[in-house]
Amino acid sequence: MKKLGLIKVAVFTACLLPFAQLLLAAFGLAGQSLGANPIEELIHQLGLWGLRLLLLTLAITPLRRITGKVWLLKLRRMLGLFSFFYVLLHFLSYAILDQGLNFAAIGEDILERPYITLGITALMMLIPLAVTSTNGWMRRLGRRWKKLHQLVYVIAILGVWHFFWQVKLDTREPLVYAGILIVLLGYRIWLKRKR
Amino acid sequence: MKNINNNIIRPVDITDEQVYLKRRHFLQLAGIAGAGLAFSGLPSRAEAELKPLQTSPSKYSTDQTPNSYQDISTYNNYYEFGLDKDDPVRYAKSLITDPWTVKISGECDKPGDYNLEDILKPHPLEERIYRLRCVEAWSMVIPWVGFPLGDLLKRFQPNSNANYVSFKTLNDSTQMPGVRRRVLRWPYHEGLTMAEAMNPLAIIAVGLYGKTLPNQNGAPLRLVVPWKYGFKSIKSIVEISFSKKQPDTSWGRSAPREYGFYANVNPEVDHPRWSQARERVIGTGLFAAKQPTLMFNGYGDEVAHLYSDLNLRKNF
Ligand code: HEM
Numbered sequence: 001m002k003k004l005g006l007i008k009v010a011v012f013t014a015c016l017l018p019f020a021q022l023l024l025a026a027f028g029l030a031g032q033s034l035g036a037n038p039i040e041e042l043i044h045q046l047g048l049w050g051l052r053l054l055l056l057t058l059a060i061t062p063l064r065r066i067t068g069k070v071w072l073l074k075l076r077r078m079l080g081l082f083s084f085f086y087v088l089l090h091f092l093s094y095a096i097l098d099q100g101l102n103f104a105a106i107g108e109d110i111l112e113r114p115y116i117t118l119g120i121t122a123l124m125m126l127i128p129l130a131v132t133s134t135n136g137w138m139r140r141l142g143r144r145w146k147k148l149h150q151l152v153y154v155i156a157i158l159g160v161w162h163f164f165w166q167v168k169l170d171t172r173e174p175l176v177y178a179g180i181l182i183v184l185l186g187y188r189i190w191l192k193r194k195r
Numbered sequence: 196m197k198n199i200n201n202n203i204i205r206p207v208d209i210t211d212e213q214v215y216l217k218r219r220h221f222l223q224l225a226g227i228a229g230a231g232l233a234f235s236g237l238p239s240r241a242e243a244e245l246k247p248l249q250t251s252p253s254k255y256s257t258d259q260t261p262n263s264y265q266d267i268s269t270y271n272n273y274y275e276f277g278l279d280k281d282d283p284v285r286y287a288k289s290l291i292t293d294p295w296t297v298k299i300s301g302e303c304d305k306p307g308d309y310n311l312e313d314i315l316k317p318h319p320l321e322e323r324i325y326r327l328r329c330v331e332a333w334s335m336v337i338p339w340v341g342f343p344l345g346d347l348l349k350r351f352q353p354n355s356n357a358n359y360v361s362f363k364t365l366n367d368s369t370q371m372p373g374v375r376r377r378v379l380r381w382p383y384h385e386g387l388t389m390a391e392a393m394n395p396l397a398i399i400a401v402g403l404y405g406k407t408l409p410n411q412n413g414a415p416l417r418l419v420v421p422w423k424y425g426f427k428s429i430k431s432i433v434e435i436s437f438s439k440k441q442p443d444t445s446w447g448r449s450a451p452r453e454y455g456f457y458a459n460v461n462p463e464v465d466h467p468r469w470s471q472a473r474e475r476v477i478g479t480g481l482f483a484a485k486q487p488t489l490m491f492n493g494y495g496d497e498v499a500h501l502y503s504d505l506n507l508r509k510n511f
Pocket residue numbers: 040043044045047048050051054087090091094116118119120121122123126155159160162163166197
């Protein structure tokens with residue numbers, strides 16, 4: 001089990017790397033830069049990493065089945081929490097840096113901009129999952145824990161949809177994420193049918 | 196995908212071109228220009244060849260401080276070279292701007308193919324420092340060099356049928372990797388009413404910061420209509436045509452509900468997917484607030500009369 005500890009440290013560090021790079025870039029250190037429109041770049045990078053980690057979290061079960069490596073499951077919580085970490089920073093960058101905590105404007109965006117409505121819905125659903133990710137909550141909720149955490153599929157759909165709706169023209173990139181999500185969902189459905 | 200730029204020189208390091216040039220000079224002296232060019236936001240060889248232009252000041256210039264050359268020349272929408280903001284600076288080097296021909300056609304007495312020198316020769320150049328408001332809700336202040344569009348159009352003697360003028364960008368996949376994907380209808384095309392085109396604010400720009408235009412900013416000649424969203428200000432023009440009917444526009448064809456023919460900057464008419472009430476001012480860093488957007492981008496005194504009979508909510 002010492003090996004698992006090592007893997008966990010490595011994954012933890014890897015998950016922090018994008019954050020570290022963005023931090024350096026935000027302060028213009030080590031040759032990193034966020035470019036001419038730093039707030040937009042920050043929001044985009046944080047959103048992308050939130051979504052990537054969310055999909056990676058969903059990929060763990062299929063990966064375990066395919067490779068047979070049970071220890072993969074031990075990484076799932078960490079990946080899920082890191083996804084939440086990036087999405088939360090994504091939201092905070094939007095609310096604080098972009099909107100300057102103008103609550104009227106944020107409220108209007110949430111009500112009137114469908115892609116923001118989707119994003120905030122996804123974030124609201126992620127919060128209870130992050131809170132109940134501890135062993136204590138797992139025990140307390142028992143069978144209901146699993147049901148609750150199936151919400152993660154809905155969140156992933158909303159996240160990809162949010163991405164799709166915010167691009168101006170180039171839907172290629174969100175479609176790649178949609179494709180990955182469809183494969184992951186399809187696998188789950190196929191597994192269920194098989195049983 | 197959006198990449199983080201590995202710029203050695205950050206926008207905040209440079210406030211104007213003077214500093215920029217000094218720095219470049221220093222690097223050249225230090226003999227590391229070659230390495231610098233390869234790895235940083237420093238000018239490409241093509242940019243180093245930009246020619247200085249003789250200009251006079253204009254009463255239409257704003258007294259706001261222009262954005263840095265770095266910001267203006269690295270944060271561009273020019274889909275013929277790719278969809279990301281940093282694609283044009285990377286890929287527009289392949290654009291060949293000399294020789295350059297502009298075709299004049301349609302409802303006018305002097306149609307024909309004109310080479311660039313003939314187009315530009317009669318026109319004294321002015322520096323026009325204009326605000327630019329992008330439809331994506333960001334803005335810059337840009338020191339263009341150019342001359343009134345109306346002065347150019349008059350030379351072709353538009354006839355009484357000429358109600359509109361339209362423009363086309365070069366469409367050459369050997370020079371422009373972006374046109375291989377049909378994200379928009381190529382060639383990029385745009386249009387104005389004749390009244391708009393004759394307004395003294397509308398210019399043909401041929402330079403930036405006192406020198407010829409970098410390719411990614413629309414070399415060798417482009418339109419600038421500062422009271423309209425940036426996508427109206429078509430780049431690298433190869434055709435100008437006069438017509439009786441309102442011409443098509445590339446964005447209008449791809450998303451008519453989102454991009455109208457007029458596209459006047461208007462804080463009260465939102466884009467269907469985002470608000471146009473405020474704008475992110477490029478170059479103000481991570482912690483600056485958005486600024487309120489002004490009707491006609493603040494150029495109402497000069498252009499509002501053009502639209503006195505028009506419902507601007509319908510004709511967005
Ligand atoms: C699970 C939740 C979320 C995920 C996975 C997510 C992911 C993303 C992604 C991938 C992008 C596009 C990045 C790019 O274009 O490169 C994006 C853009 C954006 N998201 Fe989110 N997001 C989430 C929640 C939110 C929330 C709660 C808000 C705000 C209320 C928000 C606001 C935005 C904004 C403002 C943009 C950029 C739009 C633009 O630049 O025009 N997102 N998001």
